[in-house]
Structure formats: C-alpha cells, structure tokens
Amino acid sequence: MRKAFICPSKYVQGEDEILNLGYFVKTFGDSALLIAHPDDVNRVKEKLDATCKKFGVRFQESGFLGECSRQEVARLQKTAEENNCSCIVGLGGGKAIDTAKCVAKGERLIIVPTIAATDAPTSHSAVLYHPDGSFDDYAYFKQSPSVILIDTTVIAKAPARFLVSGMGDALSTYFEARATAASCTKVNAGLPCGVREELCEPARGTNAALALAELCYQTLLADGAKAKAACDADCITPALENIIEANILLSGLGFESGGLAGAHAIHDGLTVLEGTHSYFHGEKVAFGTIVQLVLENAPRKELETVLTFCLEIGLPVCLNDIGVDAITPEELNQVAKKACIPEESVYAMPFPVTPDAVAAAIITADRIGKAFKDRR
Structure with missing residues (x-):
C-alpha cells in the first residue's frame, strides 16, 4: 500500500x-x-x-x-x-x-x-x-x-470569531481522518503535481497523520474555551498558543495527510443556501461535523461531547446557527446532491453514501442540535 x-x-x-x-x-x-x-x-x-x-x-x-x-x-x-x-x-x-x-x-x-x-x-x-x-x-x-x-x-488581537471558526475547521480533522483511514481513501498528500493523476497510484494516509489529527481534537477539548477567553481579552496564554497550533499546524497536517470526508462535503453542500453565505468556513464545517457523526451513527457520548464543545465556544449546532431559519425539501435536496457530486470527499466515508442519506443526516443533526441547545 x-x-x-x-x-x-x-x-x-x-x-x-x-x-x-x-x-x-x-x-x-x-x-x-x-x-x-x-x-x-x-x-x-x-x-x-x-x-x-x-x-x-x-x-x-x-x-x-x-x-x-x-x-x-x-x-x-x-x-x-x-x-x-x-x-x-x-x-x-x-x-x-x-x-x-x-x-x-x-x-x-x-x-x-x-x-x-x-x-x-x-x-x-x-x-x-x-x-x-x-x-x-x-x-x-x-x-x-x-x-x-x-x-x-x-x-x-484579531476578533475571537476568527479563532473560533478555526476551531470549527479543526474540529472536523480527526473525524474525517478517522473515516478516511477506515475506508482506505486516497489523501491530498499523494496528489501529483504536473503529472496526470491517473498515472500515479493513489496514496493513503499515514499513522502519523491520524495521530496528529487525534491530538488536534484532544487539544481543542482541553484548551478551546480557555483560548477563546484569552483572545477575547487580547491576551496570549498557553491555552491560546496551543489552539493556534491546533488550528493551523495540527489540523493542516491532519487534513492534508489524513484526508477529508463527510464534514467538508456537507459544508460544500450548505453553500447553496443563501443564508449561510455570511458565515465563515469553519462555522459551517462545525455543523458539517455534527452531520457526519449522525451519518455514521457515532456513539451518543461522542456526539454529545462535540455538541457541548461547540456550544461552549460558540460554534453552530443547528441550521439556524448558520443562517438557515427554514429549509424546503427542494433546498435540502440541492444541498444533499451538491455534497454528493462525484468528486466530493463524502465518498471517503467507510460505507455507501447517497443524497437521501445525507439529507436525512442534516435534518436529524439539526433536530439533535436544537434539542441539545434547548436543554442547556
């Protein structure tokens, strides 16, 4: 391999x-x-x-x-x-x-x-x-x-929303790398430059990339809220240093050498909805991560850990949080179809994925997110 x-x-x-x-x-x-x-x-x-x-x-x-x-x-x-x-x-x-x-x-x-x-x-x-x-x-x-x-x-000294968005992007890294590893899907690190892709055997992710992706997730849970507080105060603390490293280095190495999967594909699908256009990439990816966890039927404890983290630092947990107050069946179908175009990363999930399955996961994730938010 x-x-x-x-x-x-x-x-x-x-x-x-x-x-x-x-x-x-x-x-x-x-x-x-x-x-x-x-x-x-x-x-x-x-x-x-x-x-x-x-x-x-x-x-x-x-x-x-x-x-x-x-x-x-x-x-x-x-x-x-x-x-x-x-x-x-x-x-x-x-x-x-x-x-x-x-x-x-x-x-x-x-x-x-x-x-x-x-x-x-x-x-x-x-x-x-x-x-x-x-x-x-x-x-x-x-x-x-x-x-x-x-x-x-x-x-x-930059607005804390940028840092939080970076944490939203980084949040997906471990779950997408985990899915890519399970499906043995090719990763960006192996893409040829200046050579037709079909002439080069696809490359899979390394154990090192998956380990860095997992460290990224652990760092977010440990230091995310503390780092946001420091950024709100324009202060540099060890927690902020750790989150900057997680957002840029750990997540960067994790996604490129570990792979993308459902979360980023769902982000891409959500961009067809006009209400999402004023939200940052990482904010939409955070909700996409929740959708991916629903799509793969992740353990309840894991899903609730992610939801708790998102609410703690101010990341979206439902469609309303990314500017979508209501979604018609036609719009949902458009989102799901765009997330499932042939070249999308959703096919790195370790099981067959269809637009219907993605649409169902989006609606279910939205309901779960709203209910969890209401309970807190």
Missing part, C-alpha cells in the same frame, strides 16, 4: 515573531514580494519595518487586489520577476495566502497568517477564483510552503 505525508519545511510560532521575518527572507536573498491586503500590512507595519532594518532585507509591495485569480497571479509573478524578488511572502488571510502559493509555485514561499481561522496555511494547495469572485479551480504544488511563521501577538 502506498502512503504519503506532506508538511512545511519549517513551522515557527511565537510572540512578535514577525520581527524575525527578515531572517527567513535572508535565507533566500535580500528581497521578498509581499502579497497582503493593505489593511493587514498596516496592522503590522512597524514590525515589517523593524525586521527589514534588522536583517537588511526589502519588501516589494505588490498592490494585491484581493482576489486569488489567474490574472492576479500572472500580474504578481511578473512583478516578482521585474523586481528580482528572492522569495514570496503571503501575509494575511486565505486569499492572500493562496495567491502567494500560486505566485511561488511551491518554491521559496513564506506564509504569515494574521488570523487562525483555517488550516490552509500549511497546505500545498490553493483555491483559484475568477475576478468576479466565483470559483475557478484548485491548484496543487510540488511541496508545502518553505516557512510558516505565526505571530501569536497579531492573532491574539
């Missing part, structure tokens, strides 16, 4: 860590193309100036337009070439990070998240959009970023 595991070359996390960004730029050369939204640049401008001065490096401003599109990627690649940039730095949220991955094409890439809302920073993949914001395609690169640099001071 072929197995695969992928990870960044280096992960560094600490207070005021952006002050050391110049050191990592210096390992590639004297300059970096900085891909970041102007608001994110302004948030850390003093630190960027300080690290440039300390290490003698230069950041080339990119004028990032805010969308990870083929046109923007091509423009920024030209900017990097014209300015002889030694490496690429993606700073900020998901769009800036994904754009940096595409511009760098898997080489000389430093990722600096300013929020801990998803596990995307560690991955070797990105999502491309059209300039109007509609989905275009997925992109995969030959390796994960060279450096992931986490400034916990910056993340602690």
Whole structure:
C-alpha cells in the first residue's frame, strides 16, 4: 500500500515573531514580494519595518487586489520577476495566502497568517477564483510552503470569531481522518503535481497523520474555551498558543495527510443556501461535523461531547446557527446532491453514501442540535 505525508519545511510560532521575518527572507536573498491586503500590512507595519532594518532585507509591495485569480497571479509573478524578488511572502488571510502559493509555485514561499481561522496555511494547495469572485479551480504544488511563521501577538488581537471558526475547521480533522483511514481513501498528500493523476497510484494516509489529527481534537477539548477567553481579552496564554497550533499546524497536517470526508462535503453542500453565505468556513464545517457523526451513527457520548464543545465556544449546532431559519425539501435536496457530486470527499466515508442519506443526516443533526441547545 502506498502512503504519503506532506508538511512545511519549517513551522515557527511565537510572540512578535514577525520581527524575525527578515531572517527567513535572508535565507533566500535580500528581497521578498509581499502579497497582503493593505489593511493587514498596516496592522503590522512597524514590525515589517523593524525586521527589514534588522536583517537588511526589502519588501516589494505588490498592490494585491484581493482576489486569488489567474490574472492576479500572472500580474504578481511578473512583478516578482521585474523586481528580482528572492522569495514570496503571503501575509494575511486565505486569499492572500493562496495567491502567494500560486505566485511561488511551491518554491521559496513564506506564509504569515494574521488570523487562525483555517488550516490552509500549511497546505500545498490553493483555491483559484475568477475576478468576479466565483470559483475557478484548485491548484496543487510540488511541496508545502518553505516557512510558516505565526505571530501569536497579531492573532491574539484579531476578533475571537476568527479563532473560533478555526476551531470549527479543526474540529472536523480527526473525524474525517478517522473515516478516511477506515475506508482506505486516497489523501491530498499523494496528489501529483504536473503529472496526470491517473498515472500515479493513489496514496493513503499515514499513522502519523491520524495521530496528529487525534491530538488536534484532544487539544481543542482541553484548551478551546480557555483560548477563546484569552483572545477575547487580547491576551496570549498557553491555552491560546496551543489552539493556534491546533488550528493551523495540527489540523493542516491532519487534513492534508489524513484526508477529508463527510464534514467538508456537507459544508460544500450548505453553500447553496443563501443564508449561510455570511458565515465563515469553519462555522459551517462545525455543523458539517455534527452531520457526519449522525451519518455514521457515532456513539451518543461522542456526539454529545462535540455538541457541548461547540456550544461552549460558540460554534453552530443547528441550521439556524448558520443562517438557515427554514429549509424546503427542494433546498435540502440541492444541498444533499451538491455534497454528493462525484468528486466530493463524502465518498471517503467507510460505507455507501447517497443524497437521501445525507439529507436525512442534516435534518436529524439539526433536530439533535436544537434539542441539545434547548436543554442547556
């Protein structure tokens, strides 16, 4: 059996860590193309100036337009070439990070998240959009970023909703990796880059990935509520440090080398409902995790543990919590069908899955979540 595991070359996390960004730029050369939204640049401008001065490096401003599109990627690649940039730095949220991955094409890439809302920073993949914001395609690169640099001071000062959303995304990691391992489904870590997928034997997840995914879940239960309290107070505590690591590193390695399953497919299905559009990815994934547990008939104790955790930190447990006050049979059918399109991860579940089964799990999870919420 072929197995695969992928990870960044280096992960560094600490207070005021952006002050050391110049050191990592210096390992590639004297300059970096900085891909970041102007608001994110302004948030850390003093630190960027300080690290440039300390290490003698230069950041080339990119004028990032805010969308990870083929046109923007091509423009920024030209900017990097014209300015002889030694490496690429993606700073900020998901769009800036994904754009940096595409511009760098898997080489000389430093990722600096300013929020801990998803596990995307560690991955070797990105999502491309059209300039109007509609989905275009997925992109995969030959390796994960060279450096992931986490400034916990910056993340602690971001709105706590981002951290909570990251915990929602991370919550699914163990359950999806567990399902993928049981079904022996291929994982993203084994996807070829620049080679037709059918020419490469699928790779399964490793024991290491499953262990990291389980540690991610245990960390969330142990420190999630304490970390949210610290973030609400703009304070850095050991619990917050642990949750930042869980949201970004443990979940990132767990999903990419452990696999996705029902929770993310159900998230994708829920996006057809307009009411969900103002909710973050991780918030919808959290409800998708509850649906997956219902779909697989997980033990009652396990389901109640997840529900308790979600309510404790403010994650959704029912459709109403993600902006869906009512759902028609036609809408439910649309959600279930989208979650079950051929390329979706729902087929990593270790049993046959149908749109009818997904629809039933969504309605049942909604009822269970509402009832559990009412009892508390």
